[in-house]
Every structure is written in C-alpha cells, then in structure tokens.
Amino acid sequence: MKISILRALSVALIITVFSCSKEDPSTTLPDTEAVALDQNEPLTIPEINRIIENEIELNGDFDWNAVPELVLWSALQHADGVLTVGYGKDKDDFTINDSGRQTSSKLAIVEMVRTLEGKGRSTTDKDEDxxxxxxxxxxVIDLKVLQRETIASLRRNADIRYMEPSGYSYFQTVTEKSALSDSGCGFDTEDISSNDYTTISPNARMPWNFPLHHIDDAWALSTGTGITIGVVDTGLSPNQPLLNANFNNGDSSGRTVEKYGVYVDSFWPWSRKTDGPNDKCGHGTSMSAAATAPRNNTGLPVGVAYNSNLISYRASSDVLLNGYQEQKGVAKAITDLGRRNDVHIISMSMGYIYSINRIKDAIRYAYSRDKLIFCAGGTSTSFTNFLGVVFPASMSETVAVTGIEEGSGYDECDACHKGSTIDFTIIMERGNNNHIPVLGYYSGSEDYVGGSSVATANAAGIAALVWSKNPSWSRNDVLNKLKISAELYPNRSSSYGWGNLDALKAVQ
Known part of the structure; x- marks a missing residue:
C-alpha cells in the first residue's frame, strides 16, 4: 500500500480498526460460545465479526465454508443477499470447459435457488433477480439468496465447491467506512531528498534502494525488454505522461502501455458499467511507476524494469478488497491477464484479512497459464500486528513479498507483515523513515511510497529483468533463479523467506 512521507494514511493492505476494541471491556463482543447456533434470528454484525476474528487468531485464516449454516445465512442478511457460488465436481474444477456436467450443475443450482427463494421461473426479469x-x-456465479432454507439445501449439493457472502463487509461501521474510503489512497507530491536518489543518464533519478539490490548493475545485462507486467490495482493516472503518452522516454523505447477498467463503482450488485481505467486513488499509479517507470530525461524517478511493457487494471477503488464489486473486479482482472499469452508477470499490492474464493479461483487460473504472480505480504498498523501474511499473498500459487528496513539484519518496516509464507524481501525503509521515490500522480511530480506494496512492485520488476534475459524460461525457471540468488539461500527464514532479492545475481 502507498504510505506518503506525511503519513496521513493509517491503513493499507489491511485495515486496523476493529468494530469493537478488544481492550475495552465495555465494548467487548460476545464470545462465540454464547451464540446459539440454532436460533431463528440472524446474528449481528459484531457477533459475526467476532467469529471471524477468533478463527483468524486460531488458524490464520477464515473460510465461510467452515462456519455453521446460521453464520453464513446471517452474513447474507447484512450483505444484500449476494451469495457467490463456486460450482464443479471437485476443488480443481474451477475453469469452464463447456462440459455438459458443468452446465447441468449450474442450471440446477440456479433453479433450486429460484424455487426456494420464491421468485418463480417463467420470466427473464425474475431469473435476473x-x-x-x-x-x-x-x-462461479453470484446469486440473490436470503432464505435460510436455501443455504441448507445448497450445502447438501455435491456440485458446489464453496459459498461465500460476497456482499458482506467486515468493516461496516460509519467510522470504519470513512477510513476505508481512502485506504491506501493519496495524491500527495513530495520533494525527494537528494540523499534518496542518484541522478543517472539521461536525467533520471534512481531510488536509493536500487543499488542495495544491485538493480543498477543488473541493467547492464537486462532492462526488461520484451516482458509484460500486469498491475492489478486502482488504475493509472491520466495526468502522469510518463505512464501514458511518454511511456517511451529517454532510455526507454519500443514498449507499450495498456489501460483497462473492470471496477464497477456501485453498491448495486446488478450494475455492470465500470468507471473506466483511470486511477482515482493514486495507489495504482505508484505501483506501476515503481515497476516500470521510464528511464526518463525529465529528472524524475525511474522504475526497476524500465523497458518492460505495462498493462494496468483498475480493479478496485482502494487496496482493501472489502466489497462485492472490488472482489469481482480483481478476479476479472487476474483472469483477463491470465488469458493473455503476452503477459508474464502479475503484480498485485492489494488484499484482505481472510481468503476470498473467487479470487483464489482467478489466481489458480492465471497460475495454470504460467503467470508469475507477486502479492504484498501485508501492510497495517499496530492493531493488526497479530496477523501474519494476508490473502492472497498467503496462497502457495503467489510469490509473497514484504518490506524491511535498511541496515544489517532483517527488521520489518514499520507497517509490514512477516510470516512463514513470505518468499522475498525488499529494502524500502530508511532509518529516517523515508521510503521509495516514485513518479507522482501529476505531470512533473514525484512522491515517496512504502509498505509491502512498493516492495512487491520492485520485486515484480526484478523478475522482469530475469525473464527478459532468459525469454525461453518458464515461470518456475525464473522463480527458482530468484530464489537461488537471494541473500539467505540455501537457508529459508521462517519470517522473511529467502531474503533480499539480488537482481545482478539473478540475471547472470
């Protein structure tokens, strides 16, 4: 997530304000044992959230499939009845293959829901309801479900892989929604200290951490030519020419930038109209810049893979995937990138406090098509330090990256997460708390960004350098080279994976 030098933002890849403070006895939520699971009234949002929190603390994740029927049904009452259903004969049957079984399963599920929800079955309008x-x-299909009987019947269907209330938001209070509306966002511009960059030809600013990962040395062998990075985030600023019409500037040439928008800015689940590819948050612009900004002649920061192609997706309004439209948008963006043969790397510096199965399906789909998927390990404040690596960086199909402080040894950045599923680290925080210089949202501007978000974008750029040097390699070849050239290899840390990436060793 983006952290400006002003530190105006207190939330990032995951938010840290719980609905009730665990340290305040007057607002303590009821224990899960006190909830009657056979009651007829739905659970309240605080009761559901306590169940979620307890499960995360115990097992490191939360799964709607594992909760009692009452909990899932209750969540739907607070979620506009939006139920996402993953169907298929088993957990690996997540890709549509035009089989008769898949079609029959889907139609049977829809018919069952239509009947039990009392919508009738004769008109198109009612079917769309x-x-x-x-x-x-x-x-994957999304259905309107409000009846408890429907949930019970669906759970007995062997062709359903999972069900989850996509419209349910863990963060639902007025205070939380106000904080979440700008999660990870900001349009700040900062004057970059001369101590935090080196001027290189033709007149670009190289961030202070690049030499620490030998990125500047690696450029003698590879600059990312021929490799396409897909950034799934909040979009791309139309006001930053170096990521638009002037993407080929200075020593960057012969490459392309594409922009797409799949996020629907609406609380209405039936809405289909997206709000376009432009970044209305600032986070996506920063991440695209950290990975691919041109080696320009305008005196602004350069990205790691300055000759790679860029595909930007506006898939969410901010970095916390806390709503139906955001989760659907991210899944679509990842699937779209997975389908493209020219895409090599996907970089995603967003996430959530627990797993989202439709996004899992999309990531597994892209992974099956040889995409190298980098995800942020987590950025937060002290309230969520108990959490380890967040979703989807916690998945085995993704490469989890976190940020650490400059200096000897390994110390996580002030707002970064660590854990056993972290694969690599990037140095992105100085002793004075300055972070990484990147292009700003506006023409001629620059800014500092931090957290595991920028670490992830830097790591994706390094991977592009390796793949460009070895264009015939597979994803696993590239990932293995990153691993064996990392600082801690052949040892693996329980908190920091293989440690700091070394771009020069990786491209040699």
Missing part, C-alpha cells in the same frame, strides 16, 4: 452475475471463464 436470482442470477446476478455469471463468470465467463470460471465456474
């Missing part, structure tokens, strides 16, 4: 959305490539 039930079937909100049908994924084009994944065995």
């Amino acid at each position: 039930i079937l909100i959305y049908e994924d084009e490539y994944l065995t």
Whole structure:
C-alpha cells in the first residue's frame, strides 16, 4: 500500500480498526460460545465479526465454508443477499470447459435457488433477480439468496465447491467506512531528498534502494525488454505522461502501455458499467511507476524494469478488497491477464484479512497459464500486528513479498507483515523513515511510497529483468533463479523467506 512521507494514511493492505476494541471491556463482543447456533434470528454484525476474528487468531485464516449454516445465512442478511457460488465436481474444477456436467450443475443450482427463494421461473426479469452475475471463464456465479432454507439445501449439493457472502463487509461501521474510503489512497507530491536518489543518464533519478539490490548493475545485462507486467490495482493516472503518452522516454523505447477498467463503482450488485481505467486513488499509479517507470530525461524517478511493457487494471477503488464489486473486479482482472499469452508477470499490492474464493479461483487460473504472480505480504498498523501474511499473498500459487528496513539484519518496516509464507524481501525503509521515490500522480511530480506494496512492485520488476534475459524460461525457471540468488539461500527464514532479492545475481 502507498504510505506518503506525511503519513496521513493509517491503513493499507489491511485495515486496523476493529468494530469493537478488544481492550475495552465495555465494548467487548460476545464470545462465540454464547451464540446459539440454532436460533431463528440472524446474528449481528459484531457477533459475526467476532467469529471471524477468533478463527483468524486460531488458524490464520477464515473460510465461510467452515462456519455453521446460521453464520453464513446471517452474513447474507447484512450483505444484500449476494451469495457467490463456486460450482464443479471437485476443488480443481474451477475453469469452464463447456462440459455438459458443468452446465447441468449450474442450471440446477440456479433453479433450486429460484424455487426456494420464491421468485418463480417463467420470466427473464425474475431469473435476473436470482442470477446476478455469471463468470465467463470460471465456474462461479453470484446469486440473490436470503432464505435460510436455501443455504441448507445448497450445502447438501455435491456440485458446489464453496459459498461465500460476497456482499458482506467486515468493516461496516460509519467510522470504519470513512477510513476505508481512502485506504491506501493519496495524491500527495513530495520533494525527494537528494540523499534518496542518484541522478543517472539521461536525467533520471534512481531510488536509493536500487543499488542495495544491485538493480543498477543488473541493467547492464537486462532492462526488461520484451516482458509484460500486469498491475492489478486502482488504475493509472491520466495526468502522469510518463505512464501514458511518454511511456517511451529517454532510455526507454519500443514498449507499450495498456489501460483497462473492470471496477464497477456501485453498491448495486446488478450494475455492470465500470468507471473506466483511470486511477482515482493514486495507489495504482505508484505501483506501476515503481515497476516500470521510464528511464526518463525529465529528472524524475525511474522504475526497476524500465523497458518492460505495462498493462494496468483498475480493479478496485482502494487496496482493501472489502466489497462485492472490488472482489469481482480483481478476479476479472487476474483472469483477463491470465488469458493473455503476452503477459508474464502479475503484480498485485492489494488484499484482505481472510481468503476470498473467487479470487483464489482467478489466481489458480492465471497460475495454470504460467503467470508469475507477486502479492504484498501485508501492510497495517499496530492493531493488526497479530496477523501474519494476508490473502492472497498467503496462497502457495503467489510469490509473497514484504518490506524491511535498511541496515544489517532483517527488521520489518514499520507497517509490514512477516510470516512463514513470505518468499522475498525488499529494502524500502530508511532509518529516517523515508521510503521509495516514485513518479507522482501529476505531470512533473514525484512522491515517496512504502509498505509491502512498493516492495512487491520492485520485486515484480526484478523478475522482469530475469525473464527478459532468459525469454525461453518458464515461470518456475525464473522463480527458482530468484530464489537461488537471494541473500539467505540455501537457508529459508521462517519470517522473511529467502531474503533480499539480488537482481545482478539473478540475471547472470
């Protein structure tokens, strides 16, 4: 997530304000043992959230499939009834293959819901009231479900892989929504200290951490030519020419930038109109810049893979995937990038406090098509330090990256997470708390960004250098080279994985 030098933001890849403070006895939520799971009234949001929190603290994740029927049904009452259903004969049957079994399963599920929800079955309008959305490539549908009987019947269906209330938001209070509305966002510009960059030809500013990872030395062998990085984030600023019309500037040439928008800015689940590819947050612009900004002649920061192609997706309004439209947008962006043969690397510096199955399906789909997927390990404040690596960096199909402080040894950055599923680290925080210089949102501007977000974008850029040097390699070849050239290899830290990436060793 983006952290400006002013530190105006207190939330990032995951938010840290709980609905009730665990340290305040007057607001303590009821224990899960006190909830009657056979009651007829739905649980309250605080009761559901306490169950979620307890499960995360115990097992490091939360899964709607594992909760009692009452909990799932209750969540739907607070979620506009939006139920996401993953169907298929088993957990690996997540890609549509035009089989008769898949079609039959889907139609049977929709018919069951239509009947039990009492919508009738004769008109198209009423069918649309039930079937909100049908994924084009994944065995995933969104349905309108409010009846507890429907949940019970669906759970007995062997062709359902999972069900989750996509419209349910863990953060639902007025205070939380106000904080979340700008999670990770900011349009700040900062004057970069001369101590935090080196001027290189033709007149670009190289961030202070690049030499620490030998990125500048690696450029003699590779600059990312021929490799395409897809950034799934909040979009790309239309006001930063170096990421638009002047993407080929200075020593950057012969490459392309594409922009897409798949985020629907609406609370209405049936809405389909996206709000376009432009960044309305600032985070996506910063991440794209950290990975691919040109080696320019305008005196502004350069990105790691300054000759790589860029595909930017506006998939969310901010970095916390806390709503139905954001989760659907991210899943679509990852699936779209997975389908493209020219995409090599996907970089995603966003996430959530627990797993989202439709995004899992999308990541597994992209992974099956040889994409190297980098995800941020987590950025937060002290309130969520008990959490380890967040979703989707916690998945085995992703490469989890976190940020550490400059200096000897390994110390996580002030707002970064660590854990056993971290794969690599990037140095991105100085002793004076300055972070990484990147292009700003506006023409001629620059800014500092931090957290595991910028670490992830830097790591994706290093991977592009390696793949460009070895264009015939597979994803696993590239990942293995990153691993064996990292600082801690052949040892693996329980908190920092293989440690700091070394770009020069990786491209040699």
